[in-house]
Amino acid sequence: MNENENNFESLRRLMVLKRYETPPPGYFNYFSSQVLQRIRAGDAGTSANWVEGLFGRAAWLERLLQVLDVKPVFASAFAGALCLLLFLGIIYAERPDLTSQPVLQATTTTASLTAVSPPTLSQPTDQMGIVSSTSPVLSLQPVASPFGQQSSLAQPVSFSLSGN
Amino acid sequence: MIMSAPVTRTDDSETPAPPDEELLVRGARRGDLEAYDELVRRHQERIYATIYHMTANHEDANDLAQESFIKAFQALKSFKGGSSFYTWLYRIAVNKTINYLKQRKNRTHMSLNDLDFQAEHDPDLMALISDKTPRREAGLTELQEKLNEALLKLSEPHRLVVVLHDVQGQSHEEIAKIMDCNIGTVRSRLFYARQQLQALLSDYLK
Numbered sequence: 623m624n625e626n627e628n629n630f631e632s633l634r635r636l637m638v639l640k641r642y643e644t645p646p647p648g649y650f651n652y653f654s655s656q657v658l659q660r661i662r663a664g665d666a667g668t669s670a671n672w673v674e675g676l677f678g679r680a681a682w683l684e685r686l687l688q689v690l691d692v693k694p695v696f697a698s699a700f701a702g703a704l705c706l707l708l709f710l711g712i713i714y715a716e717r718p719d720l721t722s723q724p725v726l727q728a729t730t731t732t733a734s735l736t737a738v739s740p741p742t743l744s745q746p747t748d749q750m751g752i753v754s755s756t757s758p759v760l761s762l763q764p765v766a767s768p769f770g771q772q773s774s775l776a777q778p779v780s781f782s783l784s785g786n
Numbered sequence: 787m788i789m790s791a792p793v794t795r796t797d798d799s800e801t802p803a804p805p806d807e808e809l810l811v812r813g814a815r816r817g818d819l820e821a822y823d824e825l826v827r828r829h830q831e832r833i834y835a836t837i838y839h840m841t842a843n844h845e846d847a848n849d850l851a852q853e854s855f856i857k858a859f860q861a862l863k864s865f866k867g868g869s870s871f872y873t874w875l876y877r878i879a880v881n882k883t884i885n886y887l888k889q890r891k892n893r894t895h896m897s898l899n900d901l902d903f904q905a906e907h908d909p910d911l912m913a914l915i916s917d918k919t920p921r922r923e924a925g926l927t928e929l930q931e932k933l934n935e936a937l938l939k940l941s942e943p944h945r946l947v948v949v950l951h952d953v954q955g956q957s958h959e960e961i962a963k964i965m966d967c968n969i970g971t972v973r974s975r976l977f978y979a980r981q982q983l984q985a986l987l988s989d990y991l992k
Binding site for chain 2: 629630632633634635636637638639640641642643644645646650653654655656657658660661662664
């Protein structure tokens with residue numbers, strides 16, 4: 623090792639030059655105060671009103687973007703989650719039994735008001751007058767139509783409309 | 787003023803820190819900014835110098851040194867005292883600097899500090915100035931630039947070992963603790979880094 627040290631003697635002397643590279647005069651006089659100032663500013667920032675942080679400067683959004691920017695995995699997962707949500711939304715929107723329900727409910731309300739006599743069903747019915755699937759018995763009694771007309775017969779268990 | 791004069795401490799880094807430093811650390815952990823101010827003043831020059839020699843850029847060194855101290859303050863609660871505060875602080879600064887240098891890759895811009903006027907009177911340096919150099923000052927400035935360029939060509943771990951050992955005068959043991967590696971690794975990195983530097987600076991070495 624001593625031989626190596628001797629081989630690098632002139633290099634060692636040259637490295638001494640680095641010790642003479644000094645920052646501007648008085649630089650260290652203000653260094654610690656700047657550090658403390660930044661620490662205090664940081665504390666003030668973290669204890670600031672969260673509402674301002676949430677809506678005012680949208681710092682949470684910046685942080686989210688930073689995380690997504692730094693970690694591609696997070697960005698992929700986030701994009702995947704958005705796609706999944708979109709896909710589920712489309713599927714949900716295209717399901718007729720789910721999407722038509724609110725409309726039917728509204729029309730049923732008016733239909734029940736205009737009905738001459740309330741349907742007398744031997745089977746339990748839901749609000750729309752459709753025979754419940756839990757009691758799969760055909761009923762010949764008329765039920766209230768969701769479209770304001772009297773339907774001819776009760777629907778079969780499979781809910782497929784007659785004539786279709 | 788000479789930056790980062792050789793550190794006299796050798797293996798005493800793991801021995802308990804002086805009581806006053808322990809008290810300061812305890813106070814800072816409780817949020818006492820005056821105590822932390824004292825800790826910053828104690829270590830600011832060496833932390834700044836290490837980062838500056840790694841980056842060869844005063845502005846970067848200023849930012850990174852400040853951020854290192856801020857991060858250390860925020861992380862003080864996690865400081866268990868397994869090593870000295872000095873070593874722990876160094877690790878934070880070194881990791882921060884290396885991460886920064888990795889991001890800055892291939893975008894090196896030197897912003898060198900001026901040489902202290904005492905450099906002209908250093909016999910070691912004077913021995914290196916060529917007789918052909920018309921003015922000593924110009925020779926030193928040129929040497930400074932070439933030396934920094936050569937250092938920037940080293941990988942970060944090799945540059946760090948050279949800076950800590952040959953510029954700051956830290957022991958192999960202390961460097962191993964800071965870099966979280968064994969002493970053999972430090973020695974081999976130092977040897978390889980010196981070899982590279984010697985080849986890069988062969989025109990300026992007698």
